[in-house]
Amino acid sequence: MSREFTIKVPASSANIGPGFDVLGVGLALYLELKVSVNPSFPSTIKDPNHCYLSYDSEGSVPLGSDENLITRTALYVLRACARDATAKFPENTHVHVVNPIPLGRGLGSSGAAVVAGVMLANEVAGLGFDKQRMLDFCLMIERHPDNITAAMMGGFCGSYLRDMSAEDVLLRDVPLSEVLPEKKPEPTSSVAPQEPPQDIGRHVKYHWNPAVKCIAIIPQFEVSTASSRAVLPDSYLRADVIFNLQRLSVLTTALSANPPDAKLVYAAMQDKIHQPYRAGLIPGLTEILSSVTPETHTGLLGICLSGAGPTILALATEGFDAISSEITGRFKRENDIDCVVKVLELAHEGAVVEYV
Numbered sequence: 001m002s003r004e005f006t007i008k009v010p011a012s013s014a015n016i017g018p019g020f021d022v023l024g025v026g027l028a029l030y031l032e033l034k035v036s037v038n039p040s041f042p043s044t045i046k047d048p049n050h051c052y053l054s055y056d057s058e059g060s061v062p063l064g065s066d067e068n069l070i071t072r073t074a075l076y077v078l079r080a081c082a083r084d085a086t087a088k089f090p091e092n093t094h095v096h097v098v099n100p101i102p103l104g105r106g107l108g109s110s111g112a113a114v115v116a117g118v119m120l121a122n123e124v125a126g127l128g129f130d131k132q133r134m135l136d137f138c139l140m141i142e143r144h145p146d147n148i149t150a151a152m153m154g155g156f157c158g159s160y161l162r163d164m165s166a167e168d169v170l171l172r173d174v175p176l177s178e179v180l181p182e183k184k185p186e187p188t189s190s191v192a193p194q195e196p197p198q199d200i201g202r203h204v205k206y207h208w209n210p211a212v213k214c215i216a217i218i219p220q221f222e223v224s225t226a227s228s229r230a231v232l233p234d235s236y237l238r239a240d241v242i243f244n245l246q247r248l249s250v251l252t253t254a255l256s257a258n259p260p261d262a263k264l265v266y267a268a269m270q271d272k273i274h275q276p277y278r279a280g281l282i283p284g285l286t287e288i289l290s291s292v293t294p295e296t297h298t299g300l301l302g303i304c305l306s307g308a309g310p311t312i313l314a315l316a317t318e319g320f321d322a323i324s325s326e327i328t329g330r331f332k333r334e335n336d337i338d339c340v341v342k343v344l345e346l347a348h349e350g351a352v353v354e355y356v
Helices: 069-082 109-124 131-141 145-153 225-230 238-254 262-268 275-281 285-291 320-335
Strands: 003-014 023-037 051-057 093-099 156-161 201-206 213-219 300-305 312-316 339-344 352-355
Touching: 003 109, 003 145, 023 109, 023 145, 023 213, 023 238, 023 339, 051 069, 069 093, 069 109, 069 131, 093 109, 109 131, 109 145, 131 145, 131 201, 145 156, 145 201, 213 320, 225 275, 238 262, 262 300, 275 285, 275 300, 285 300, 285 312, 285 320, 312 320, 320 339
Parallel strands: 051 093
Antiparallel strands: 003 023, 003 352, 023 093, 023 156, 156 201, 213 312, 213 339, 300 312
């Protein structure tokens, strides 16, 4: 039986000021997979896993199903659920990817790819998983619940990973997203991967004042998650941890207030856990975060690094052009760096499947 459907997965912004590895928002900028499955027709696909992959996106990505993060994720799910290390896509599976989410910019491109891959497997194999179960597969691949949860569930989320045994954490043949596509995949094991435990990630969705929009200022250079993680210390001062916890407890409610208190939100979005250490990777970051304020720009609520960067995320209720012009102008004048600006709503539904 032939099928056609589209999978849409939102971009995401993680950390949101003091919420390092905790807070994330789904953004209405969507990775789309246009999928057709025609098993009744003679196959013309040369890919060993029966999947023809094509792309319309920024940047270069591998198109082999064993190398691409989306399809490799899907194969992991298919093989784990079938308990078969050689499981493939149905015959004549075509996947065309339309991806406006820039790679390596701190807008959850890898998280969106992982969510899309798990949902792709769920649909082509008719697994019938709900979003919570699909989240388990995602979190075995991408261990940052803030991005993954926001992309899957949508909205403004707080999340955590529950403790797992060493055996659970080391599940074999899991295609960790931070390894791809820099490294080629290892040879396929003769043993099928295991399904993940149940409910390894937990989350809550906070209220969000719909008047608050997200301004993503995207500098035109990449910062890898690995590089951005490498600059973080192994331990923190107790005072710095308390600083973040205090602001985190205020921010999650302050963003739901109507009208939002700009001074309160701005102060609650300060951070001492990751942004100061990443400033060396992003020219001008410290000055931008400290000088673009509600006092200098009407409508601004708060400003922070998006994920691992280099994207800057500004939350505002008005004055979007003035805020973005100030930040893009600084990048250009001081460091000759061009930026792309996107003013985005939250993607409240998260990832969805639409059947033709």
